[in-house]
Amino acid sequence: MALPPTRKRVLPGFGLSLGITLGYLGLVVLLPLAALVLRAAGLSAGDWWALLSSPRVLSAFRVSFGMALIAGLINAVVGLMVAWVLVRYRFPGRRLLDGLVDLPFALPTAVAGIALTALYAPNGWLGQYLEPHGIKIAFAPLGVLVAMIFVGFPFVVRTLQPVLESFEGEIEEAAESLGATRLQTFGRVILPWLLPTLLTGFALALARAIGEYGSVIFIAGNLPFVSEIAPLLIVMKLEEYNYAGAAAIGVVMLTASFALLFTINALQRWSRRWSAT
Amino acid sequence: MNAIAAHASPVVRPRRRTGLRWLLIGTSVAFLLLFLVLPLAAVFVEAARKGAGLYLAAITEPDAIEAIKLTLLVAAIAVPLNLVFGVAAAWAVTRHEFPGKTALTALIDLPFSVSPVVSGLIYVLLFGAQGLLGPWLAEHGIRIIFAVPGLVLATVFITLPFVARELIPLMQTQGSDEEEAALVLGASGWQMFRKVTLPNIRWALLYGVLLCNARAMGEFGAVSVVSGHIRGLTNTMPLHIEILYNEYDYVGAFAVASLLALLALVTLAVKRFVEWRYGDELGHGAARH
Numbered sequence: 373m374a375l376p377p378t379r380k381r382v383l384p385g386f387g388l389s390l391g392i393t394l395g396y397l398g399l400v401v402l403l404p405l406a407a408l409v410l411r412a413a414g415l416s417a418g419d420w421w422a423l424l425s426s427p428r429v430l431s432a433f434r435v436s437f438g439m440a441l442i443a444g445l446i447n448a449v450v451g452l453m454v455a456w457v458l459v460r461y462r463f464p465g466r467r468l469l470d471g472l473v474d475l476p477f478a479l480p481t482a483v484a485g486i487a488l489t490a491l492y493a494p495n496g497w498l499g500q501y502l503e504p505h506g507i508k509i510a511f512a513p514l515g516v517l518v519a520m521i522f523v524g525f526p527f528v529v530r531t532l533q534p535v536l537e538s539f540e541g542e543i544e545e546a547a548e549s550l551g552a553t554r555l556q557t558f559g560r561v562i563l564p565w566l567l568p569t570l571l572t573g574f575a576l577a578l579a580r581a582i583g584e585y586g587s588v589i590f591i592a593g594n595l596p597f598v599s600e601i602a603p604l605l606i607v608m609k610l611e612e613y614n615y616a617g618a619a620a621i622g623v624v625m626l627t628a629s630f631a632l633l634f635t636i637n638a639l640q641r642w643s644r645r646w647s648a649t
Numbered sequence: 650m651n652a653i654a655a656h657a658s659p660v661v662r663p664r665r666r667t668g669l670r671w672l673l674i675g676t677s678v679a680f681l682l683l684f685l686v687l688p689l690a691a692v693f694v695e696a697a698r699k700g701a702g703l704y705l706a707a708i709t710e711p712d713a714i715e716a717i718k719l720t721l722l723v724a725a726i727a728v729p730l731n732l733v734f735g736v737a738a739a740w741a742v743t744r745h746e747f748p749g750k751t752a753l754t755a756l757i758d759l760p761f762s763v764s765p766v767v768s769g770l771i772y773v774l775l776f777g778a779q780g781l782l783g784p785w786l787a788e789h790g791i792r793i794i795f796a797v798p799g800l801v802l803a804t805v806f807i808t809l810p811f812v813a814r815e816l817i818p819l820m821q822t823q824g825s826d827e828e829e830a831a832l833v834l835g836a837s838g839w840q841m842f843r844k845v846t847l848p849n850i851r852w853a854l855l856y857g858v859l860l861c862n863a864r865a866m867g868e869f870g871a872v873s874v875v876s877g878h879i880r881g882l883t884n885t886m887p888l889h890i891e892i893l894y895n896e897y898d899y900v901g902a903f904a905v906a907s908l909l910a911l912l913a914l915v916t917l918a919v920k921r922f923v924e925w926r927y928g929d930e931l932g933h934g935a936a937r938h
Contacts, residue, residue, distance in 0.1 A: 382829060382832065383744045383828060383829065383832070384832075384838035385740055385838055388737070389736075389740040389741040389744075389745075390747065392734065393734065393737050393738040393742075393753070396730075396734045396737075397753075397756055400806055401756060401759060401760065401806065404771035404772050404774070404775045405771055407774040407775035408767075408771045450680055453677055453680075454677045454681065457673050458677075461670060461674055463674050469677075469681050472681060472685050472686065475685050475689060475917065476685070478860075478913035478914075478917050478920075479688075479689070479909075479910060480867025480868070480886075480887050480909045481867070481887075482867075482887040482888075482890045482891055482906070482909075483867070483887070486890065486894050486902055487688035487689070487691045487906070490692075490695050491687060491688060497687070522685075525685075554669075582764065583765065583766070583767065585765050585766045585869070585870035585873075586765070586869035603764050604766075606770055606874075607766060607873070610770065610773055613779065615779050615780075619770070625763075625764050626763060629763050630762075633758065637755060
């Protein structure tokens, strides 16, 4: 097939399809993003400091980023276990559970929010048993965590599954036949091999949890300095027509998104190279 | 999939594993039941708590009907737009070479990693009363924010990647040999697209549209920012749920929520069916949103 490289251009529709793509992206994505950047560029360093240094804003960032990090770590551990179980073991109900893993992707966040609140509120399905033991989940920081675990959960499982499926049992068998214990096999053979993929899943879950709004605001109680998240502050600033304040928080969140998107792309390239060897 | 079961050969999987295996299965199943099944069950049980009469009343009252209609309208505009965009973007990216392709592909994915609230915010900053184009729009009497066009735009932004993301990996794997053959045999561009490309990508297209639609109907954060929550005018179903919930009308909130939960379940079921029946025509592998 030693055809000249001009062969690619044979297919029609280049101008039309690229035109639609660029025009659409320009109008829907780039133009509104430019509005945010322009608004932010109009702020002086002093403005930035004034808008972002208030204790309430800092506390909201701490809740959003901190809880998202914990939720991401929990999802990485539990997600690895669930992906392993779904790929490696056969048991009744496996297919159904496998299908349900996608539920947080499909269930609208507002629905998830009120459902989780119904479970974990002090008089809720589970809350009524937890409350007497002093465990408060809804209307407390733990509620933020529960909602973030829920929305981020499928990312780790769905990222790991295809890689685990392609994992050759022979590698494990070789390690074991060479005398490695189960723990050694897992820690030295399987985990390093899965690491780039696991990190990708973690980063995806983290990105989702940082920006999460719908499911969190119902269960969090939104107490300032305690369980108030950064996206909620944007909404409140907009309701006060404080566009500059909203834009400043928005730029910080968008920067975090870009950084994570960049990291995820790099991780995916790494894991593709890694698993190809 | 079946190849994995074969790996569990009795020689290297001695009995000592059984205990750990059931522990892992048990913990995983318990987690999935607690974190996924229980919330889903809660939606339906709470909706039915006060009986069928109140349930039906909650989903047929005028504000609920308006919310359902608006949700359907927004999805009916946003999904086809993103369908056309997805096909065009996939065609441009997988069938042609041009500089900046990697950046373009990353840009298509961007809405997935932006907070829904930020997605709404950027439209308010562009079209809102004090926004970049706000004064011009006000002069011409055009309302976008706190009106239906804003809801549509925010939804379009949020659901933009779904179709393109399904099509790009698939069309990359399929290559363009069949399309080139069709052209050599004298087909016009559109004939080639209709008779070769479209049949090859139809299941991935359906899959993408399905996910796009589920998200379009369920989106909350972005829509909430641009809506202004005007009852009967700019309230979609998720926003209606919020209002009812904040008014302590739990049965009403869960009744409307149960409709969206049902949509989610149907989406998952059809998605599973397409994966199971036409999995090889989806070109899957990586994680899906």
